[in-house]
Amino acid sequence: MTSIADTRITAAPRRRLQAAASWTLTIAFALAMLALLPLGFVLWATVETGWATAFQLIFRARVGDLMVNTILLVAFTVPICTVLAVSLAWLTERTDLPGARLWSWLSVAPLAVPAFVHSYAWIGMWPSLNGLFAGVVISVVAYFPFLYLPVSAAFRLLDPALEDQAASLGLAPPAVFRRVVLPQLRLALCGGALLIGLHLLSEYGLYAMIRFDTFTTAIIDQFQSTYNGVAAHMLALVLVACCFVLLGLEAGLRGRSRYARLGSGAARRPKITRLGKWTYPCLLLPIATAGFSLGIPTLTIGRWLVAGGAGVWRVDEVGLSLFQTLLICLVGGIATTAAAVPIAWLSVRRPTRGSRFLEGCYYLASSMPGVVVALALVTVTVRVMLPLYQTVATIVLAYMVMFLPRALVSLRASIAQVPVELEQAAASLGRSPGNALWSTTVRLAAPGAAAGVALASLGIMNELTATQMLAPNGTRTLAMAFFALTGEIDYAGAAPYALLMILFSMPLTWLLHYQSKKIAGR
Amino acid sequence: MTLLQLTSLSKRYGAVAALDGVNLSVAAGSRTAIVGPSGCGKTTLLRLVAGFDEPDGGTIAFDGETLADASGQVPAHKRGIGIVAQDGCLFPHLTIAQNIGFGMEAERSVKEAKAAELMDMVGLDRAMLSRKPDQLSGGQQQRVALARALARSPRLMLLDEPFSALDTGLRTATRKAVTEVLTAAGITTLLVTHDQAEALAFADQVAVMRAGRFAQVGSPREVYSRPVDPITAAFLGEAIVLPATIAGGRAESPLGLLPVDDASRQGRAEIMLRPEQISVFQTGEGTSGTITEINFCGPTTDVRIALGGEGAFSFRLDMPSRETFLPGDRVRIGVTGTAHVFR
Numbered sequence: 001m002t003s004i005a006d007t008r009i010t011a012a013p014r015r016r017l018q019a020a021a022s023w024t025l026t027i028a029f030a031l032a033m034l035a036l037l038p039l040g041f042v043l044w045a046t047v048e049t050g051w052a053t054a055f056q057l058i059f060r061a062r063v064g065d066l067m068v069n070t071i072l073l074v075a076f077t078v079p080i081c082t083v084l085a086v087s088l089a090w091l092t093e094r095t096d097l098p099g100a101r102l103w104s105w106l107s108v109a110p111l112a113v114p115a116f117v118h119s120y121a122w123i124g125m126w127p128s129l130n131g132l133f134a135g136v137v138i139s140v141v142a143y144f145p146f147l148y149l150p151v152s153a154a155f156r157l158l159d160p161a162l163e164d165q166a167a168s169l170g171l172a173p174p175a176v177f178r179r180v181v182l183p184q185l186r187l188a189l190c191g192g193a194l195l196i197g198l199h200l201l202s203e204y205g206l207y208a209m210i211r212f213d214t215f216t217t218a219i220i221d222q223f224q225s226t227y228n229g230v231a232a233h234m235l236a237l238v239l240v241a242c243c244f245v246l247l248g249l250e251a252g253l254r255g256r257s258r259y260a261r262l263g264s265g266a267a268r269r270p271k272i273t274r275l276g277k278w279t280y281p282c283l284l285l286p287i288a289t290a291g292f293s294l295g296i297p298t299l300t301i302g303r304w305l306v307a308g309g310a311g312v313w314r315v316d317e318v319g320l321s322l323f324q325t326l327l328i329c330l331v332g333g334i335a336t337t338a339a340a341v342p343i344a345w346l347s348v349r350r351p352t353r354g355s356r357f358l359e360g361c362y363y364l365a366s367s368m369p370g371v372v373v374a375l376a377l378v379t380v381t382v383r384v385m386l387p388l389y390q391t392v393a394t395i396v397l398a399y400m401v402m403f404l405p406r407a408l409v410s411l412r413a414s415i416a417q418v419p420v421e422l423e424q425a426a427a428s429l430g431r432s433p434g435n436a437l438w439s440t441t442v443r444l445a446a447p448g449a450a451a452g453v454a455l456a457s458l459g460i461m462n463e464l465t466a467t468q469m470l471a472p473n474g475t476r477t478l479a480m481a482f483f484a485l486t487g488e489i490d491y492a493g494a495a496p497y498a499l500l501m502i503l504f505s506m507p508l509t510w511l512l513h514y515q516s517k518k519i520a521g522r
Numbered sequence: 523m524t525l526l527q528l529t530s531l532s533k534r535y536g537a538v539a540a541l542d543g544v545n546l547s548v549a550a551g552s553r554t555a556i557v558g559p560s561g562c563g564k565t566t567l568l569r570l571v572a573g574f575d576e577p578d579g580g581t582i583a584f585d586g587e588t589l590a591d592a593s594g595q596v597p598a599h600k601r602g603i604g605i606v607a608q609d610g611c612l613f614p615h616l617t618i619a620q621n622i623g624f625g626m627e628a629e630r631s632v633k634e635a636k637a638a639e640l641m642d643m644v645g646l647d648r649a650m651l652s653r654k655p656d657q658l659s660g661g662q663q664q665r666v667a668l669a670r671a672l673a674r675s676p677r678l679m680l681l682d683e684p685f686s687a688l689d690t691g692l693r694t695a696t697r698k699a700v701t702e703v704l705t706a707a708g709i710t711t712l713l714v715t716h717d718q719a720e721a722l723a724f725a726d727q728v729a730v731m732r733a734g735r736f737a738q739v740g741s742p743r744e745v746y747s748r749p750v751d752p753i754t755a756a757f758l759g760e761a762i763v764l765p766a767t768i769a770g771g772r773a774e775s776p777l778g779l780l781p782v783d784d785a786s787r788q789g790r791a792e793i794m795l796r797p798e799q800i801s802v803f804q805t806g807e808g809t810s811g812t813i814t815e816i817n818f819c820g821p822t823t824d825v826r827i828a829l830g831g832e833g834a835f836s837f838r839l840d841m842p843s844r845e846t847f848l849p850g851d852r853v854r855i856g857v858t859g860t861a862h863v864f865r
Contacts, residue, residue: 159611161607161609161611162611162613164569164572164574164598164605164611165605165607165611165613166599166613166624167573167574167597167598167599168572168573168574168598168599168601168603168604168605168671169599169604169624169625169670169671169674170599170600170602170625170627170674171599171625172597172599173597173599175599176599179624180613183615183616184614184615186615271574
């Protein structure tokens with residue numbers, strides 16, 4: 001006999017669980033809408049401008065010039081980065097190159113140097129450097145690690161049995177590489193190339209310093225001269241369109257193929273190619289890369305620090321700037337990670353079409369350039385919520401939009417590692433659902449959350465564009481101070497800021513490298 | 523005619539000798555199985571023949587040509603030796619048709635026609651050609667892997683435990699199908715497995731491997747009924763090993779006076795009987811014994827029979843369950859055929 005009391009006991013928690021999931025979904029949805037604000041703004045601005053004016057502002061020679069610059073920059077930089085990253089990844093992962101581990105580190109380390117510091121270092125060496133050539137060269141050394149990281153991780157994950165199999169089917173080693181290895185690197189290549197492309201579109205400092213005009217630099221010039229005109233809005237529209245072209249290209253190239261490893265069991269260790277007499281010629285590549293991507297910044301900063309002596313270390317200014325930067329990184333990082341918690345939990349525990357769609361929204365929002373995000377938030381706060389203009393809340397929102405996927409990736413991976421059975425066990429031991437979640441999943445996912453905070457913070461520390469446009473009056477982060485000083489041609493004064501940014505980025509870069517190794521299980 | 527000849531082949535991984543001087547000759551058109559427990563070096567052997575690894579010593583000769591010796595080796599892609607791996611090892615980024623056509627050098631239309639033909643040959647539906655490998659079951663993947671290797675018409679086919687990942691029923695069916703296809707194509711085959719029944723059922727020649735060496739090489743009947751030592755005997759199936767004293771072609775053993783297969787042997791020795799040589803009766807002739815233990819396993823019953831009194835020789839036997847015995851029952855034991863004397 002089933003008593004009424006029995007059914008009530010089993011029915012009550014079920015209702016509460018569903019309520020929890022729908023609340024999470026609501027929060028995740030609200031945050032996604034907030035993240036899509038910049039995109040909505042661009043569309044709204046276009047409609048408000050009116051077709052005639054918009055047409056006039058978009059189809060003019062200036063926009064054409066910028067478009068040519070942008071296309072050339074992407075068309076040269078991305079393929080060069082791809083060839084460089086695949087060569088380095090192959091050398092460090094698949095050959096007996098002496099010091100492969102060291103070269104692997106040195107191929108990731110350039111990420112610790114902000115892009116505009118690379119630029120500063122190169123013009124410190126060759127002051128006359130400018131234009132497309134400089135843009136391509138500096139972009140390659142600043143951004144190739146975005147391809148090196150996923151490609152080297154993919155190399156480690158490849159099943160060497162497939163390469164053996166291809167050889168037994170009569171393929172010589174170069175053909176095996178082309179027909180079996182490269183197709184399996186495709187996902188890593190597409191993802192990395194897209195990331196680099198989006199950075200090329202959204203970077204400001206790097207190109208401003210070498211006087212190479214892109215849409216982003218042009219928007220900021222407009223913003224600084226006319227504050228917030230329709231011309232800037234229309235440039236933002238074209239820039240967003242460029243982003244969509246890249247996203248579409250990547251989606252098309254990536255295709256829908258699945259590369260799940262068939263069969264079971266651990267993969268055999270990959271075979272190491274012996275370089276033999278090619279060892280020394282091959283060593284030239286990582287040496288030259290490290291020289292250009294790390295040697296030049298080290299040399300320039302070192303030279304200016306020596307030239308500036310103790311005088312450039314104005315402790316009050318540098319100290320205040322460092323304190324402000326760390327504070328904003330911490331607040332921004334934690335807020336970003338907290339904002340990622342609902343969607344991370346949903347995508348692991350309650351994966352539905354809705355949650356996947358929301359996740360896509362966050363990724364789309366974060367691929368919008370910082371300048372567009374900033375422009376949108378400036379306009380919205382000024383027009384709708386003036387008290388929020390240039391406040392910490394607004395800039396933290398901008399960071400959340402831009403860096404949420406970084407926190408999401410870390411969080412999701414660590415939540416997925418916690419078996420849901422632990423939550424259920426805690427519940428069966430009498431914990432309420434919230435309490436069960438807190439005492440199992442949240443505790444065990446904490447390292448992933450910490451990594452998420454760190455990765456978001458790395459982005460915030462080196463962020464210049466949006467910070468410049470949104471930061472509260474009196475804020476002077478390391479990046480802002482550095483850029484202002486180089487603008488005044490005070491290269492010696494800027495050197496301490498560059499050094500601090502690199503030093504604080506170093507551990508976070510190490511974390512990135514470590515994570516990519518861990519994903520491969522080595 | 524010998525197609526493949528391995529001479530004192532050896533391979534070390536650090537301090538461990540994976541292969542320790544292996545000799546083997548494989549006749550053209552034959553089927554050879556290498557059987558041994560995991561870690562005995564059988565997969566290493568296969569990888570050396572395929573050309574995926576280099577031997578540290580010895581030679582591999584294939585159809586009169588030296589594939590590997592101290593001076594160097596022919597790379598895998600120039601050997602013309604096919605291999606089907608344990609999990610099929612299909613390329614996940616290619617369709618079934620592309621997988622089968624992978625090693626062929628021909629026009630697209632020729633490749634497609636050949637792929638379709640091979641699908642028929644391995645007993646798969648041509649409609650699967652456009653699918654991706656992860657849309658196929660394990661057994662189907664294995665058949666595609668076989669078709670892919672067959673497409674290059676290799677003279678030697680290596681099978682690396684290709685059936686072990688499959689369910690029991692599917693394993694036998696797939697093995698039969700593969701054997702038929704390879705026999706029909708007249709391709710020499712080298713199978714590596716840890717399953718002794720599979721090795722015995724598949725091959726013309728069985729090589730029993732242990733710790734990097736061949737313990738015994740011979741026909742399936744020979745290695746099964748005349749194993750070199752008790753460990754080999756036990757590895758290939760249930761064995762009843764008895765102490766005996768031999769004189770004049772007969773062995774005095776706990777199971778009575780038994781004819782042996784080696785008339786020249788005299789004195790104390792160990793002899794072996796296979797369980798199928800033993801019959802158990804309620805009454806009648808033969809050595810008497812006592813049932814001490816019974817485990818009912820469905821069609822068969824696992825019984826332990828002690829000969830004589832307490833602490834005497836005892837052995838276990840799977841008997842058809844139609845006989846109902848109880849612990850303590852007295853039985854008579856009859857032996858047919860000869861007992862095998864270990865060297």
